[in-house]
Amino acid sequence: MIAELRPLIAAEWLKLRRRPMAWIVLATFLGLLLLYLATWALVVALHTGALSGGMNRIMVLTDPQIAELKRQLSFPGIFGAVLGQVNSTGGICAIILAAGFVGSEYGWGTLRLLLTRVPQRGALLLAKLLTLLLGLLGAIVVALVLGSFAAALCQLILDLPSTMHLRDLLVLPLGVARSLFVILPYVMLTITSAILGRSVLAGVGGGLMFLALDMSAGSLNTLAGVDPRVQMLINLLLQPNINTLIVLNSQLFGLDQSVLISGLDLTHLPSPLQATLVILVYSGFFYWTAYRLLLRRDVGGAL
């Protein structure tokens, strides 16, 4: 199986690596990440008066919130901050990338040519998914490196304390894997939508629509306190389970999201085990749907 997939992944990787869209999406994400970090750095600088040598202080946030921002801008909190961005704006970027990666094959007519060389449609789908995840993993690593440089700069300018330990580096792969896992259902649904609609637009539309619906449904969380059964049902939605893993990732690097996000009630979130299982079920269902669609539908001819 792996031997069969390796050349396919090599082919897909060449396509992804050379595609300008992939680099544009990456540059956009990194730009947004830097903007986010720069904004928080500015807020901290204004709060502490670092820009005026302590003469003028503008306090837009409370002291505990500033303390949280300082943790986000220094090691090891920067890792949590970057991974948090991966799971917000990064998710949208992943949807765009996945839609283009799969949908374009229909638009350019390359899918049927490819299928004459790789008739095993399941293998092709798996290779595409693995290549995408590989690309996303690479993007996360680049974001972490960039975030680390930014944190080093912030520590220098804002005189932030660093409490970096070996443990923080050792748990970093777990945090990265968790971030990637959180993106997975959105990527899978985007691929399914692109195959269903045979276009990039259908993929982007499907992915973003689901993201918006899921986030809106997340507001139902406020009803969770009404009855345990309501809470149980709400916790079967994707968003609360994703929140669980995002919060876990923050905590992994000493951050506390509830300080910055008022209304985030950590007590109602599903358990890590349930979160993992629910995300796995959603991703599996979307993947299975994509597989069935690709396997059963005609490609080419008088469509």
Add this chain to the structure above:
Amino acid sequence: MTPAIVTESLSKRYASRMAVENLSIQVQRGEVFGLLGPNGAGKTTTIAMLLGLVAPTSGHAALLGTPLGPQLAVALRKVGVMIETPAIYPYLNGAENLLVLARAGRIDPQRVDRVLQIVGLQERAKEAARTYSQGMRQRLAIAAALLPDPELIILDEPTNGLDPAGMVEIRDLIRHLAAEGRTILLCSHVLHEVEQLCQRVAILKEGRLIAQGNVADLLQREQGIRLRVEGDPAAAIALLHALPWVTGLTQEGTVIFVDAPSQRVAELNTYLARNDIAVAEIGLRERSLETFFLEVTGDR
């Protein structure tokens, strides 16, 4: 040896429309076979079914002796394909486009340079494919078809968009590939191209097979006689109507086209001469594949 392509009662239905209906053809190994038909005749759907891209509604087909199904992958390793519009990754260069297919299909990457050389694209191989002209894209698509060093090559409109010199080059290439013993299934709207290249053809219309056979046989079948008379042709036409083996007559000025067996030319000439009709010219009516195609498809 099994035929390169066999279809038996192959059909494809899309909702209420039959795209291909009970198609039965055989393409022998080593021959150049033409698949003709007007737009929407079902040519591309037939090809797509043969390649496993489209599932037939009913019927059977086999490619290089392998029936459609899970084993088709083995046969496809020996098949080169170019379907309709050249499919390219616009942001990749020509060589990379081929490299993607080579990697995916586990084909020796060294074949990339070889096929680029064959189609004459090696000098532009490092340029982005989006900058290629239609003719260059066509060549790249043919290069992709040649990549697996195929036994069977399926070419759908291979000279589409090429300038006359390019068309001649591609036809020469097809002849060369055929001379190497490869089987070629050629779909083309350029009928004289098919006439020049193919030994046998199948003509489709609205998904149905309406004629199949050797090009020479098809053109000779019901070939007819062309004659020019001196004076008023009306008298000649009246006489010709009386002959039981004349099935049709068409007049264009002093020229009369007689639908009759070609071996009756001498008999016809004698008959008219005996009836005092001076025949200035008589001979077999030359028909091109184009004429035949238009007649059998009912477009004329």
